[in-house]
Amino acid sequence: MKYSAYQVSENDGKFVGKICELEKPDLINDHLIIKVKHSSLNYKDALAASGARGVVKSYPFVPGIDVAGEVIESGSSDFSVGENVIATGYKIGMAVPGGFGQIVQLPSNWVVKSPDKLNSSEAMSYGTAGITAAACVKKIVDANISKDLPVLVSGSTGGVGSISVGILKKLGYQVHAITSKKDQNKTLEAMGATEIINRDDYISEPAKALDKAIYGAAVDTVGGDILAKMISMISNQGVVSCCGNVAGAMFTSSVFPFILRGVQLSGIDSAESSLALKKELWDLLADQWSIDLTTQTKTVNLDGLSVEVDKILNGGQIGRVIIEHGE
Numbered sequence: 001m002k003y004s005a006y007q008v009s010e011n012d013g014k015f016v017g018k019i020c021e022l023e024k025p026d027l028i029n030d031h032l033i034i035k036v037k038h039s040s041l042n043y044k045d046a047l048a049a050s051g052a053r054g055v056v057k058s059y060p061f062v063p064g065i066d067v068a069g070e071v072i073e074s075g076s077s078d079f080s081v082g083e084n085v086i087a088t089g090y091k092i093g094m095a096v097p098g099g100f101g102q103i104v105q106l107p108s109n110w111v112v113k114s115p116d117k118l119n120s121s122e123a124m125s126y127g128t129a130g131i132t133a134a135a136c137v138k139k140i141v142d143a144n145i146s147k148d149l150p151v152l153v154s155g156s157t158g159g160v161g162s163i164s165v166g167i168l169k170k171l172g173y174q175v176h177a178i179t180s181k182k183d184q185n186k187t188l189e190a191m192g193a194t195e196i197i198n199r200d201d202y203i204s205e206p207a208k209a210l211d212k213a214i215y216g217a218a219v220d221t222v223g224g225d226i227l228a229k230m231i232s233m234i235s236n237q238g239v240v241s242c243c244g245n246v247a248g249a250m251f252t253s254s255v256f257p258f259i260l261r262g263v264q265l266s267g268i269d270s271a272e273s274s275l276a277l278k279k280e281l282w283d284l285l286a287d288q289w290s291i292d293l294t295t296q297t298k299t300v301n302l303d304g305l306s307v308e309v310d311k312i313l314n315g316g317q318i319g320r321v322i323i324e325h326g327e
């Protein structure tokens with residue numbers, strides 16, 4: 001049986017994505033063969049599609065760290081043919097061919113049963129961005145951060161950032177959003193941001209060793225100087241959930257926020273989180289933490305992927321892109 005996939009190949013040092021016909025693999029013990037109905041585009045997928053070092057083991061390769069679909073062959077007694085499932089992270093779309101193909105074969109212990117309230121398109125409008133945002137917010141909720149001070153979110157029009165804004169608002173936090181996009185204030189307000197901060201203004205003054213403590217917590221999706229400044233502005237016992245590096249991997253801080261205010265810098269690695277945590281986050285997104293992403297989700301087919309990959313790499317993506325596989 002053949003299936004279509006967006007396969008990236010290396011040609012004279014250039015990485016190009018093309019739609020190819022591939023052969024369905026044979027079922028391996030303890031694995032599932034899944035017919036992918038939807039996948040989604042994350043920053044890591046764009047890195048995989050552009051040949052960035054250290055993301056994909058070897059090319060040609062089918063990226064796509066997110067998968068939502070139906071089990072068509074099962075080598076595990078925990079899953080039946082016909083069940084709707086979701087899989088994100090681990091080595092999907094990095095060492096094991098991912099959701100940019102209509103068929104994937106995955107170890108069953110990488111896969112969760114889809115919550116009844118989420119269809120495959122809704123699940124992928126969250127995707128890895130959604131469970132990462134939920135993991136960032138969970139750190140803040142679990143630390144019992146007071147709702148008296150606002151929570152600051154960076155990269156707020158991106159996938160992780162925008163979903164973080166929406167969940168925090170739903171949970172009753174005041175949300176202040178940092179963005180570079182001057183024309184997106186209305187979208188951010190609709191998501192729940194009460195104050196929008198221009199990124200260049202925010203970092204126009206370098207971070208101080210300790211700044212005014214005006215935020216209760218923060219979700220940082222970008223790293224670099226923005227993360228450094230955020231840390232200096234967090235109030236006593238506050239939390240900074242740190243998950244991304246689009247603005248830079250390195251940052252310079254002082255010990256004062258940590259030793260004088262008890263601030264916690266909390267790292268998020270959603271790809272390698274336990275399956276139990278992923279299941280808990282999916283259940284929250286399907287129910288108490290669900291937000292409406294319809295206006296900020298764009299659906300494309302495999303033909304439309306290359307354009308969206310370029311956009312996310314240039315920092316121009318707004319909200320979420322999901323990939324719909326035809327029959």
Ligand SMILES: NC(=O)c1ccc[n+]([C@@H]2O[C@H](COP(=O)([O-])OP(=O)(O)OC[C@H]3O[C@@H](n4cnc5c(N)ncnc54)[C@H](OP(=O)(O)O)[C@@H]3O)[C@@H](O)[C@H]2O)c1
Nearest residue numbers: 043155156157158159160179180244245246247269270315
């Ligand atoms: N740790 C994990 O488990 C995990 C999981 C998923 C993603 N991530 C990481 O989280 C980050 C965001 O992922 P995403 O999927 O949300 O990406 P995305 O949709 O491209 O969003 C990133 C946003 O960051 C802002 N941005 C882009 N370039 C920037 C720059 N040079 N300086 C400052 N801000 C910049 C932009 O928002 P504005 O224009 O609104 O500022 C952009 O929309 C990435 O680094 C990704 O690798 C980590």
